[in-house]
Amino acid sequence: MSAVSERGGNRSRPPAADVDPLGDPFLRTRFAVPVRPATFMRRQRLTEHLGQALDTPLTMVDGCAGAGKTLLVADWAAHLEGPVAWLTVDACDQAPGVFWAYLLEALRASGADGIGDVGCPADAGAVDHGLLARLAAQLNDRDRPLVVVLDEYDRVTAPEITDQLGFVLHHAGRGMHLVLVTRTEPTLPLHRHRADGTLTEIRDAELAFTPEEAATLLELHGLRLGHDAVRALVERTRGWAAGLRLCALAARQSGDPETYLKEFEAGQSTIADFLLAEVLARQPAPTQDLLLRVSVLDRFCPDLANALTGRRDAGPLLAGLHRANAFVEHLGHSWYRLHPLFAEILKTHLGVRFPGLETDLHRRAAQWLRRFGPLPDTLAHGAAAGDWEFTARALVDDLALGQFFTGLRSGGLGELFARMPPDTTGAEADLVRAARELSGRDPDHARAHLEQARRELAPAGPGRAAARLGCALLDTLAARLTGAPDRAEHAARTARELGQDIPAGLLDRHPELPALLQTHLGAARLWAGRFDDARTALSAPATGSGGATALPRQDALGQLALIDYLTGWPTRAERECLAALTDAERFSLAEPAGLGLVHLVLAAVAVDRDELDDAQTLLDRATALQPVPPDPVTAAGRVLVQARLHLAHGQPGAALETVGSAVPAAVASPWAENHTALVVSAAHLAEGRPETAVKVLEDAVGREAACTVAAARAHLAAGDADTALDLLDHLPAEEHGGPAVTVRALLARAEAADRRGDRTTARRLATRALAEARRERLRRPFLEAGPWLRRLLRAGAWQEPARSGPDARLRTPPHTVRPAALVVEELSGRERDVLQRLARMMSTEEIAADLFVSVNTVKTHLKSVYRKLGVNRRGDAVHRARELHLL
Structure with missing residues (x-):
């Protein structure tokens, strides 16, 4: 305490009446508790928190200008029972003697008992230690503690005053509750108070208005706004009290308050006057320049700020x-951002003081960020600078073209590059244009941009591997969308070769790139009917992890599910579809277009299981999610599922009309042709034309097991059991496919045996078919088999139904029935409601909307359902519920 003299050196003297040590009269307004305005809003949560001040010797209310600190404390103080000594600190209080003279006068003006004449500083620049000791002793002797509020304490810059205040606070004991209202944290030993639990703190974040509080405040100003409008205003102002009040006052003067609050320009408002005067003007010129320049940045670190200012001291x-x-928010790890309104105002002020500088600042920021910062910020500043060639090159060189198709940033990239002028040149600019067209499913327009990019990339040169790799990715996708497998293979080979020239670290940062390449290649191979090769390509993206590869993973799972369905494995296909849906929910990808194929496969499986209502719901959802235009695989899948649903409803004419629509593609797909033939043949059978059904399948026999089996059934319907059996006998076992094909083959053999009068063999084969079908829950093959099967089954002694409900006409032998697992606890009605919607593949959000409950409520019901059924996943819950006949 250098300013505190030794005992006997600088004696305090009795004060002259109403005069400070400089001889100036005391300004009584500095002792008055501020009056709250009529629109003041008491916030109970803050008042209750501030009430803890009476339990701790020190309270600090620390917030920015206009945060509502003073009014909060004034309202609290006005409702206290005992006296309150209030002092609003002034800039002239830097001299210790003046500060303590005012504080002592504030104590006397409060009318508190027990504060005797401890004296008054005689020297404006120093305080007698004895005076401070006497003050502390008198405070310590009080029966009731005295509340002392120092408002605008941030104006105190002399360290000796803070030291002296700490001395008095410590020795006053429980005789004083000190409340500091400040914009900056004082140099008192706050860490000790925090450790001892003797400090009450209210900081800037707590002072911010919540949306509910803001709505009440606006109502006090005569404004009633919608919930979304209030939330948007709070987001823009960060709940800043002064900003909300000034906005409310200005909005009251407008004809349309809600539109004004949504669209007002902060740089041209009364808020600008407040912040420029209270925040910017208080800073020295170099700091003002720094704030103006970083106003073009959403966030910044010291090095980036130095790059914009040419300085080296931005950190401190x-x-x-x-x-x-000072409206500079710390984001952690040395990164900062400006308060949104402050940034708007500074940017407007920057344009007035330094016209044209903003573009140069964006360019400098983009160049710095290209080397040291995140890509999204680089692109944003490159675009803001109008340097589109740089911006496109930054995206392509970073191997980030794939992000147009991953769902995480695709929308933002599309909007950003929609502003790129058509005269922007360069291979990278053309690749970006092609990516935008392909993300909109327009390969025809993308083709011209890809050709132009290829011409510019043709001359060999260093540093173009990334652009060539991006071109190969887009070529693969274009080939998939147009049904051109050979072009997809060529592009994928090119990509593999170029990958060797790319730094491994760069590839590791973009796992979506190889995932997209393999997924598109797999789809092209699937279209070509090369199922094993397609599985090879799809296996890696289907087993990936992370949000960046979520959409390729769901796409790959949907394609693998389609392959399994086409080869006769419906349950395996269903599991892959459920895995894709679970993944989508995990990453909050609300119904992305990639799930259209997933719902199509689930609809096809539902048709095979004769769950026709569910099939229609799933088909409708698939149609809603289907990209426009769809790729050939998805388009063909939808046609076939719709046609099979028509057949199941007894509408063969509609089925024939549906499959008559062509799927545009560069080459035909063998499986699409084969399955179209299956539908056409089945429609002719349903209309009583077996000979035509046989003719339709002539070319397909031997190409695919399902077609051979269907041809055998057509021959049976035509009365030619020998040819049917010959077809089935020459069907190699390894080509039979999965259970769905096996069941139909067994039923065809059983029908042939029945026609020959061999009922024993027929029953044995039908029994095997029922056992095989039960594992997959297949019903359509039995319903399509005809009356002979029902007669055969009724002639047996079997009693166990293959399906519960009124449609259960088919009977299975007892030894094929698995004992049902027990339910730990009976499901409630609401839990059954949730389970039924779960079986329809509805997401958690859809179930909540359908039942008019919250998402959290649905999740609670799901946890209970899982527990009661003894499972951990939604797919297992549906399977278990079906086993228990709960669905």
Whole structure:
């Protein structure tokens, strides 16, 4: 305490009446508790928190200018029972003697008992230690503690005053509750108070208005706004009290308050006057320049700020601004951002003071970020600078073209590059244009941009591997969308070769790139009917992890599910579909277009299981999610599922009309042709034309097991059991496919045996078919088999139904029935409601909307359902529920 003299050196003297040590009269307004305005809003949560001040010797209310600190404390103080000594600190209080003279006068003006004449500083620049000791002793002797509020304490910059205040606070004991209202954290030993639990703190974040509080405040100003409008205003102002009040006052003067609050320009408002005067003008010129320049940045670190200012000391300046609550927010790891309104105002001020500088600042920021910062920020500043060739090159060189198709940033990239002028040149600009067209499913327009990019990339040169790799990715996707497998293979080979020239670290940062390449290649191979090769390509993206590869993973799972369905494995296909849906929910990808194929496969499986209502619901959902235009695989899948649903409803004419629509593609797909023939043949059978059904399948026999089996059934319907059996006998076992094909083959053999009068063999084969079908829950093959099967089954002694409900006409032998697992606890009605919607493949959000409950309520019901059924996943829950006949 250098300013505190030794005992006997600088004696305090009795004060002259109403005069400070400088001889000036005391300004009584500085002792008055501020009056709250008529629109003041008491916030109970803050008042209750501030009430803890009476339990701790020190309270600090620390917030930015206009945060509502003073009014909060004034309202609290006005409702206290005992006296309150209030002092609003002034800039002239830097001299210790003046500060303590005012504080002592505030104590006397409060009317508190027990504060005797401890004296008054005689020297404006120093305080007698004895005076401070006497003050502390008198406070310590009080029966009731005295509340002392120092408002605008951030104006105190002399460290000796803070030391002296700490001395009095410590020795006053429980005789004083000190409340500091400040914009900056004082240099008192706060860490000790925090450790001892003797400090009450209310900081800037707590002072911010919540949306509910803001709505009440606006109502006090005569404004009633919708919930979304209030939330948007709070987001823009960060709940800043002064900003909300000034906005409310200005909006009251407009004809349309809600539109005004949504669209007002902060740089041209009364808020600008407040912040420029209260925050910017208080800073020295170099700091003002720093704030103006970083206003073009959404976030910044010291090195980036130095790059924009040409300085080297941005680090301590930014840290100081943050500590001073100067509307500079610390994001952690040395990154900062400006308060949104402050940034808007500074940017407007920048344009007035330095016209044209903003573009140069964006360019400098983009160049710095290209080397040291995140790509999204690089692109944003490159675009803001109008340097589109740089921006497109940054995206392509970073191997980020794939992000147009991953769902995480695709929308933002599309909007950003929609502003790119058509005269922007360069291979990278053409690749970006092609990516935008392909993300909109327009390969025809993308083709011209890809050709132009290829011409520009043709000359060999260093540093173009990334662009060539991006071109190969887009070529693969274009080939998939147009049904051109050979072009997809060529593009994929090119991509593999180029990958060797790309730094491994760069590839590791973009796992979506190989995932997209393999997924598109797999789809092209699937279209070509090369199922094993397609599985090879799809296996890696289907087993990937992470949000960046979520959409390729769901796409790959949907394609694998389609392959399994086409080869006769419906349950395996269903599991892959459920895995894709679970993944989508995990990453909050609300119904992405990639799930259209997933719902198509689930609809096809539902048709085979004769769950026709569910099949229609799934088909409708698939149609809603289907990209426009769809790729050939998805388009063909939808046609076939719709046609099979028509057949199941007894509408063969509609089925024939549906499959008559062509799927545009560069080459025909063998499986699409084969399955179209299956539908056409089945429709002719349903209309009583077996000879035509046989003719339709002539070319397909031997190409696919399902077609051979269907041809055998057509021959049976035509009365030619010998040819049917010959076809089935020459069907190699390894080509029979999965259970769905096996069941139909067994039923065809059983029908042939029945026609020959061999009922024993027929029953044995039908029994095997029922056992095989039960594992997959297949019903359509039996319903389509005809009356002979029902007669055969009724002639037996079997009693166990293959399906519960009124449609259960088919009977299975007892030894094929698996004992049902027990339910740990009976499901409630609401849990059954949730389970039924789960079986329809509805997402958690859809179930909540359908039942008019919250998502959290649905999740609670799901946990209970899982527990009661003894499972951990939604797919297992549906399977278990079906086993228990709960669905």
